[in-house]
Amino acid sequence: MNWLDKLERKFGRYAIRNLPLYIVMLYAIGAVLNILTKGSYYYYVALNPYMILHGQVWRLLGFLIVPPNASLIFIIFVLMFYYSIGESLVQVWGAFRFNMYILIGVLATIVASFIVYFIYPSTMIFMDTFYLNLSMFLAYATIFPEMRVYLYGILPLKVKWMAWFDVALLVWQFVVGGLGARIAIVVSLLNFLLFYFSSRNYKKVSPKEIHRKRAYRKASSVASNKPYRHKCAVCGKTELDDPNLEFRYCSKCNGNYEYCNEHLFTHTHVK
The missing domain is CATH 1.20.1540.10 (Rhomboid-like)
Incomplete structure (x- = not known):
């Protein structure tokens, strides 16, 4: 106000x-x-x-x-x-x-x-x-x-x-x-x-804001349909969410579990 x-x-x-x-x-x-x-x-x-x-x-x-x-x-x-x-x-x-x-x-x-x-x-x-x-x-x-x-x-x-x-x-x-x-x-x-x-x-009801939300939903829909190669087992992020993320497999987990660099050293190991 x-x-x-x-x-x-x-x-x-x-x-x-x-x-x-x-x-x-x-x-x-x-x-x-x-x-x-x-x-x-x-x-x-x-x-x-x-x-x-x-x-x-x-x-x-x-x-x-x-x-x-x-x-x-x-x-x-x-x-x-x-x-x-x-x-x-x-x-x-x-x-x-x-x-x-x-x-x-x-x-x-x-x-x-x-x-x-x-x-x-x-x-x-x-x-x-x-x-x-x-x-x-x-x-x-x-x-x-x-x-x-x-x-x-x-x-x-x-x-x-x-x-x-x-x-x-x-x-x-x-x-x-x-x-x-x-x-x-x-x-x-x-x-x-x-x-x-x-x-x-x-x-939030202005034409500019409505157009921005529609463009965002359209871009999100297109991105969600693209195949991803890497996905974090903790947060679910993929390289489509953030191209700067790095992914690694954990050798201590029982199975092929992949983690982003944010959770590679902080996750609980799967036994």
Whole structure:
């Protein structure tokens, strides 16, 4: 990902270390406020473009304390799960790339809310970190598809199946939802789409690479049909594989066993 490499060289030193821990701490604060206010705090911090344009600018960051929708009993397990996901992504990407992923996700969520608001100004819009959390989970599932998690601590499920379920749900919402819902889904998940497609290796499907593979297979097929005179009894190489190889028979082996110069003195004698 060249664009990320360039950004990391310039701004990598400014990356927030232990960002997954800070994210979970913000969610913990939101969970406490949820208990103390019986859920009413949500309407004072949720991302609402109308309120922001009328002076409540704290909502641009306030929505980050809204935790994943979970009951009080499971909130601790949910926060531990999200912390584990964040730490795993940091281990794979590094702190800077994880910072960029979260930053793009936050900015995309804000942009999505304003786009929907300007399309439907009469609709009261409240957005939180739902799509941000979903994009983080999808990134984790893309990297660790075979990882198992225990639903409610009992039912083992592979992460990839949970991710496919979330994708199916998003597709359904995209199909049955209106224009505003579609814009919110696409823009809010921009960070996942950006990271996913920019990390793909498109070289292997380029016409030049396809031509090279076909030529190699054709040359290999022709070479495999040629008769060989010498073959190593250990590695199976012949003079067709490497014309620089030398072959000798071993006088200590019981039978006519021929070896290349790499295995002539290291093979186990046949008795």
